Amino acid sequence: MTVDAESTYPPCPPILRGMRAALGPALLAEILHSRILLIGSGGIGCELLKNLALSGFRHVEVVDLDTIDVSNLNRQFLFRSHHVGMPKCVVASEAALRMVPPPPPTTPTTPIQDDATTAKATYMPHHGNVFDNARFNVPYFQKFAIVLNALDNVAARRRVNRLCLAANVPLIEAGTAGYLGQVTVIDRPSNTECYECQPKPTQKVYPICTIRSTPSQPVHCIVWAKELYKLCFGPKVEDSMLYEDEESLRAERDGQGDGDGDEKKNDDGGRTTTRSDMSKGEEEAGGGGGSTYMDAIRDLRSLIGVDSSPYSSPSQPSAVRSKAREALTALFSTEIVKQIGMDRYKTADRVPVPISPGVDWVDAIPPTTREGYTPTDVWSPADCVSEIASCLVEVAENALTPDPTSPLPEFDKDDDVAMRFVTAASNLRSYVFGIEPIQSLYDAKGMAGNIIPAIATTNAIVAGLQVLQMFHVLRAQLDVKSGGGEGGKLKECCRYIYCLRDKTRKGYLLQPTSLPDPNPDCFVCRNASVSLVLNTHEWTLDMFLRRIIKKELGFAEPTIMIGEDIVYEEGEDIDPSEYVANLAKKMTNLPGGGAGHGSVLRIEDFTQDLEVEVSVSHRDRWIIDDEGEAKVDDREEIEKFEIGGKKPTVSKENDSVDAKSNGNVANSAASSNEGEARTEDTNDSDDEIELIEGDDGPKLDGIDDSRMYADSKEESKKRTLVDQSGNGTKKAKMTVDDSV
Ligand SMILES: Nc1ncnc2c1ncn2[C@@H]1O[C@H](COP(=O)(O)OP(=O)(O)OP(=O)(O)O)[C@@H](O)[C@H]1O
Numbered sequence: 001m002t003v004d005a006e007s008t009y010p011p012c013p014p015i016l017r018g019m020r021a022a023l024g025p026a027l028l029a030e031i032l033h034s035r036i037l038l039i040g041s042g043g044i045g046c047e048l049l050k051n052l053a054l055s056g057f058r059h060v061e062v063v064d065l066d067t068i069d070v071s072n073l074n075r076q077f078l079f080r081s082h083h084v085g086m087p088k089c090v091v092a093s094e095a096a097l098r099m100v101p102p103p104p105p106t107t108p109t110t111p112i113q114d115d116a117t118t119a120k121a122t123y124m125p126h127h128g129n130v131f132d133n134a135r136f137n138v139p140y141f142q143k144f145a146i147v148l149n150a151l152d153n154v155a156a157r158r159r160v161n162r163l164c165l166a167a168n169v170p171l172i173e174a175g176t177a178g179y180l181g182q183v184t185v186i187d188r189p190s191n192t193e194c195y196e197c198q199p200k201p202t203q204k205v206y207p208i209c210t211i212r213s214t215p216s217q218p219v220h221c222i223v224w225a226k227e228l229y230k231l232c233f234g235p236k237v238e239d240s241m242l243y244e245d246e247e248s249l250r251a252e253r254d255g256q257g258d259g260d261g262d263e264k265k266n267d268d269g270g271r272t273t274t275r276s277d278m279s280k281g282e283e284e285a286g287g288g289g290g291s292t293y294m295d296a297i298r299d300l301r302s303l304i305g306v307d308s309s310p311y312s313s314p315s316q317p318s319a320v321r322s323k324a325r326e327a328l329t330a331l332f333s334t335e336i337v338k339q340i341g342m343d344r345y346k347t348a349d350r351v352p353v354p355i356s357p358g359v360d361w362v363d364a365i366p367p368t369t370r371e372g373y374t375p376t377d378v379w380s381p382a383d384c385v386s387e388i389a390s391c392l393v394e395v396a397e398n399a400l401t402p403d404p405t406s407p408l409p410e411f412d413k414d415d416d417v418a419m420r421f422v423t424a425a426s427n428l429r430s431y432v433f434g435i436e437p438i439q440s441l442y443d444a445k446g447m448a449g450n451i452i453p454a455i456a457t458t459n460a461i462v463a464g465l466q467v468l469q470m471f472h473v474l475r476a477q478l479d480v481k482s483g484g485g486e487g488g489k490l491k492e493c494c495r496y497i498y499c500l501r502d503k504t505r506k507g508y509l510l511q512p513t514s515l516p517d518p519n520p521d522c523f524v525c526r527n528a529s530v531s532l533v534l535n536t537h538e539w540t541l542d543m544f545l546r547r548i549i550k551k552e553l554g555f556a557e558p559t560i561m562i563g564e565d566i567v568y569e570e571g572e573d574i575d576p577s578e579y580v581a582n583l584a585k586k587m588t589n590l591p592g593g594g595a596g597h598g599s600v601l602r603i604e605d606f607t608q609d610l611e612v613e614v615s616v617s618h619r620d621r622w623i624i625d626d627e628g629e630a631k632v633d634d635r636e637e638i639e640k641f642e643i644g645g646k647k648p649t650v651s652k653e654n655d656s657v658d659a660k661s662n663g664n665v666a667n668s669a670a671s672s673n674e675g676e677a678r679t680e681d682t683n684d685s686d687d688e689i690e691l692i693e694g695d696d697g698p699k700l701d702g703i704d705d706s707r708m709y710a711d712s713k714e715e716s717k718k719r720t721l722v723d724q725s726g727n728g729t730k731k732a733k734m735t736v737d738d739s740v
């Protein structure tokens with residue numbers, strides 16, 4: 001009689017027998033039983049779902065907030081064109097479920113006893129935002145053996161990191177940017193580094209004056225054009241960095257126009273002007289207002305239906321074109337002349353050359369509707385003007401539908417009108433300032449959306465590595481279950497793996513390293529306190545709540561305490577009106593003795609099981625003017641802050657506090673170029689005046705490349721690498737080995 005080798009194993013779908021031989025029956029049984037949560041079903045998520053299904057995972061839940069866009073189809077291979085508009089997670093789960101191997105056939109020698117193997121496989125989609133605390137909270141995360149991240153933004157990654165730490169569930173984190181990628185495992189019981197232990201590469205922030213007046217790179221013009229888009233189409237002109245308050249400018253001008261006549265010398269041929277001349281010139285140019293372009297912009301907004309409510313009928317295209325010409329003349333000619341007159345470019349390599357759009361320019365057929373047009377075409381100044389005019393006409397014509405009173409949404413690189421407008425406006429500015437190269441629509445889109453091309457192969461490699469790490473995690477969990485340790489094994493067998501662009505000396509494109517230890521200064525996983533330097537006399541609780549607690553520290557439903565006093569609280573059962581009065585108060589005037597220099601605030605967030613102490617230091621001198629005086633009443637000055645990972649040495653008020661050396665500097669005035677003023681982005685949106693820049697252009701935010709290029713040619717087993725994302729001198733240790 002022959003012995004059926006199958007009878008010595010528990011039942012297993014035939015297609016998984018190879019895996020059973022490689023991993024062993026016990027681990028395969030874990031794979032068949034375990035519940036897995038996947039966050040994100042885009043590029044990496046689709047690859048992961050396919051891997052999970054073909055590896056035998058039978059119980060998977062998928063969270064994604066997005067619907068399928070036509071631009072996803074080239075690499076998110078679970079989607080077809082007839083799926084466009086449907087929720088990603090629904091389509092991806094259905095497609096993956098069809099790939100799950102069927103249960104093993106029953107034979108007399110393999111009677112089925114295992115419910116998990118035969119139970120119906122479930123791939124359950126959740127179309128929603130992982131920030132939805134009612135659905136995706138700590139108890140929900142606790143249901144899973146492993147969580148996988150396949151996200152595309154830092155905020156969502158932070159959220160999942162915190163929920164996994166709170167729920168004690170291992171997280172397999174991944175990200176790609178072009179050819180680069182990385183995978184790591186985060187597990188609180190195993191004492192590994194968490195997602196927030198190392199500062200992420202910060203988005204590049206451009207000084208406002210560079211954007212408004214002295215651009216020198218195409219990217220500066222793109223940022224400016226996005227602000228112009230906001231000024232023309234946004235809900236409030238005040239939201240744009242280009243907004244000018246006519247009233248205060250007028251008052252300023254009137255104050256200056258007292259005939260003091262101090263002379264300023266230009267470098268354009270030695271012509272001299274006086275302040276009073278300039279004011280007169282500006283007045284003529286600006287149509288009687290303090291701003292050269294605000295009046296024209298306001299008229300334009302009302303003409304195209306952005307500001308008029310209720311809106312009765314669309315304006316005539318000819319009227320829109322004519323107003324467009326007026327606004328463009330103000331922006332690209334009158335304003336530039338004014339800036340030149342103000343000696344703005346005295347020391348510049350090149351003085352800008354104003355452009356006055358001709359009547360025939362606004363009436364011409366725009367380049368995007370001409371025969372033979374391609375998105376890689378480069379537009380002339382006249383093309384740019386006709387394109388902008390046609391965008392404005394389009395907006396005016398669509399103003400009645402669907403909601404005549406609602407303004408256009410925020411800038412979206414995938415919105416055709418938005419991208420055409422921004423490309424044209426940005427290029428006109430480049431022409432004025434002599435900045436090269438002029439961008440095609442295609443190139444501008446890449447820059448405006450912080451995009452680098454997604455490479456499907458990198459996504460596939462990273463998703464494969466994530467599943468390999470899952471096997472290690474499950475084996476470690478199995479060992480714990482069978483009494484073999486308390487999770488330390490996971491740290492030993494899992495790896496932090498980088499996908500490199502250049503081969504290592506051994507010829508590898510994958511670089512596995514040991515999982516790093518947590519950063520003792522991490523407030524998320526090590527409860528470290530956070531140091532904060534700001535102007536406590538000027539900052540209100542509302543500013544502190546929005547900019548520091550929510551935006552910088554990522555609290556979702558914070559409770560803020562000073563001593564025993566709760567000064568602010570959020571949550572389902574909390575009446576928000578209770579704290580309205582406190583929100584308007586300056587930090588120093590808050591209850592509980594206020595949050596002045598040397599005070600400590602406690603912030604709690606039960607939704608993330610997170611608590612942090614914030615040590616506050618006061619500082620009001622950030623920018624010193626030419627005479628050595630502090631510019632204390634400047635709004636930019638007032639809104640500055642520094643945030644770090646360790647408590648600062650609290651000395652007396654106004655002493656300089658060296659927060660820069662404290663690690664996680666998120667917004668450091670002290671580190672800004674040449675002491676130039678920067679403002680923190682007051683808008684909740686992340687990319688208003690920030691772009692991510694790298695060697696090859698913009699990079700995706702999810703990639704922690706701070707340690708990635710250490711030295712892939714170096715063959716030593718132990719390496720010390722410079723952590724470029726910190727203060728430049730901090731060393732991060734990692735151990736390299738060859739297995740993944
Ligand atoms: N807060 C969130 N909650 C749930 N899903 C999220 C959240 N943030 C991002 N995602 C999802 O993560 C996925 C990331 O996938 P991917 O990086 O491929 O992005 P994409 O938007 O599909 O592609 P691209 O950005 O290249 O156009 C997206 O499907 C996105 O909807």
Ligand SMILES: [Zn+2]
Binds near residue numbers: 526
């Ligand atoms: Zn951490």
